[in-house]
Amino acid sequence: MAVQYDIIIVGAGPAGIFAALELVQAKTGLKILIIEKGREIEKRVCVARERNAACFKCTPCSTVCGWGGAGAFSDGKLTLSPEVGGSLGVYTGENPLLDLINYIDRTYIDFGAPEQVFGQEHLAEIQKMQARAVLSELRLLAVRIRHMGTGRSMEVLQKMRKFLLNRGVEVLTSCQVEEVLVKDRVARGVITKEGKVYQARCVILAPGREGAAWLRREAQRLDLKMSVNPVDIGVRVELPAAVLEHLTRIFYEAKIIYYSKTFNDKVRTFCMNPNGEVVLENNDGLITVNGHSHAYNKSENTNFAVLVSKTFTVPFQEPIAYGRHIANLANLLGGGVIVQSLGDLVAGRRSTRERLSKCITAPTLAEATPGDLSLVLPYRHLLGIVEMLKALEQIAPGVYSRSTLLYGVEVKFYSSRLALTKGLETEVQNLFAAGDGAGVTRGLAQASASGVLAAREIINRI
DSSP states (O other): OOEEEEEEEEOOSHHHHHHHHHHHHHOTTOOEEEEOSSOOGGGOOOHHHHHTOSOOOOSSOTTTSSTTGGGGGSOOEEEOOTTSSBSTHHHHOHHHHHHHHHHHHHHHHHTTOOSOOBSSSOHHHHHHHHHHHHHTTEEEEOOOEEEOOHHHHHHHHHHHHHHHHHTTOEEEOSOOEEEEEEETTEEEEEEETTOOEEEEEEEEEOOTGGGHHHHHHHHHHTTOOEEOOOEEEEEEEEEEHHHHHHHHHHHSSOEEEEEOTTTOOEEEEEEEETTOEEEEEEETTEEEEEEEOOSSOOOSEEEEEEEEEEOOOTTOOOHHHHHHHHHHHHHHHHSSOEEEEHHHHHHTOOOOHHHHTTSSSOOSOTTOEEOOGGGTSOHHHHHHHHHHHHHHHTTSTTSSOTTOEEEEEEEEOOOOEEOOOTTOBOSSBTEEEOSGGGTSBOSHHHHHHHHHHHHHHHHHHO
């Protein structure tokens, strides 16, 4: 016999967690189940990192799956601006979105996030840096950022889990949802990979980026309309922390946008990690690269992504497959992530361990294979990345250095965006979608806010 709930939440990332927090605080007595295919947060251990070895391709990957989602091991940055981090403003409007972001920000503070916010002081220096950026055809965004750091992020997420458990929310980890149960275009529950049925009055799908491909397949099966999101593909850049210290001291994460001269493609920095480290991610067997900063342990390097955003038109409908194809080339040639010095890339030669050992930048990802990224990345992507690094040199001398390291490939697997109402309900009644996996958000703050938005819509009708 199927187990009956009021609400089932698929995915225990920020969208799923904040949906549950909003539900239990707004209405008592609701029977809520969170289903997460990854492990509990205490059991999320990357064996490869512990052994300083190549990725073991664990299924599921503890770096991107489990309680807290990929954000549990991320840098833990809350971007407190509606300008960046997703498309949630399409559904809410800009001012209501800002209210939502401020609301989730206070919640993070209540659960232990630090009080300090970057980017709201030193206004004269910020304006001076922005003016200097304009001369290099760069747009430097002044956004407020609250940084938790990897260690503190996990502490915050543990407190949230304990809070929800104490209020009767059931959490089922290491359990994968196979299908959403729908009858007469109304959501009825879910069925797991093991064949167990859980029924519910409402279902929230918040599987995160790692679950984007699954969500797309379910959308196709349920005949839900989707629009293709841009595909973000690029590299993770690593250099001495001193090179960007004048920016990270003020902004923590400098968000910079550039349009390539050759193709006019949008190129942007993403996820800047002062004194951080470069890490591997296992996306359903595909090894990609990411980065983060610890709250307590610091390195001598700073890393950030440079991503090229490309929007495709009909008949193209497979942004995830396209990103996976390019990342797979790096896996094929390098057995995982490839690292190359900028000097070797510009000189048209592959990097070797001997040449990398002479670089000023000591790589924090020792498992990366020296190689040639020009054999992996499309020409227009590679050209856009090099052009932006040249432009960044004008506001941060030392970025365009032969010792700057490039790791590839970094891909953001944003799903095609589902057709949703202002309350994030799909075309199936009582079926909601939130977070990065639904193609609605692209970051921690807006993902959390989307969970709140979906929960409030459910509260209004239950």
